[in-house]
Amino acid sequence: MSTLETPAWLGQLKRAVSKNKRDAHSRYFQLATRGQDDYPRVRTLVFRGFSDVGWSLFSVTDARSEKVRELAFHSRVELSWYFTQTREQFRLRGEAAVFSADSDPEGHRQRLWSALSEAARAQFFWPTPGAPLGDTEAPSFSQTPPETFAVIEYTPMEVDHLVLAKTQTRSLSEYVAGQWRETPINP
């Protein structure tokens, strides 16, 4: 398979997103990072779309959040994405890149900010996440993303796809030497 072709797992993941659309949970995945104390961390995030090129995917976050600090030290992550209706799990291992106000040459922030609801935008005008509770400021809306708005792009290099159908199947896809290689493995 050449790098220009869509890897098989990406087609399967896009199919799962579409097939499970009616399930609110299908828009959430979990991001595991290595914490600054070297212990694992994991939280649920909203999926914000696939890249038009390659096989990366996006979420958004507050630039002041702990995960952004964690990713600055350890950019290697794993995502877990489980689809309840089709009963399949994707585990995506790879690199995470954070785009913030001073580092976004491709304009990911402006593009994803424009796609956010007003309610989702309001959160970026709140006090620092994780800090002791303070007064909340009145949100002021803007067509351009505030400094607190960051985008995370995930580029998987290894994908573990488990299907819990009547016959369970599992396959491991690895990007090695410019090619995706898929191996069926035991569930």
Added chain:
Amino acid sequence: MSTLETPAWLGQLKRAVSKNKRDAHSRYFQLATRGQDDYPRVRTLVFRGFSDVGWSLFSVTDARSEKVRELAFHSRVELSWYFTQTREQFRLRGEAAVFSADSDPEGHRQRLWSALSEAARAQFFWPTPGAPLGDTEAPSFSQTPPETFAVIEYTPMEVDHLVLAKTQTRSLSEYVAGQWRETPINP
């Protein structure tokens, strides 16, 4: 709060499990570990109940799975448990203990094995998870758990509870010097 009292977060978590019962996804949480290559790992697991004493919770797994090997090296984990209907997330940080055939003085394996469906039991008679695909053996059922059946007990020491209701709230509970202390923090 004395150690004999139920911590507030545990009551909230049990309420969330009960309130979201109709959502199939409410029985799943994600377990993040530190991999043997020091990179984070995360996968979705089925919740198998709370402990009768203290505030721990359980899942089951194949003793041959990668996560069991990972936990032998790094027992510190984080769980992420998101409830779609009530829109709240619990992040549970703490220690994971694995009970296998030769180390289960409290009988967790027998108790949880008895509660499993036949379909769930059958998986423990399959070939090694994650190994290249081989022939599947015919499952033979048993009232006593096979050697491949392991139980994981999670004992949280720090709980981050985020509620995404109309007014978002977030609180951090920490077990310090024999007491649970809860602090409201910014969402």
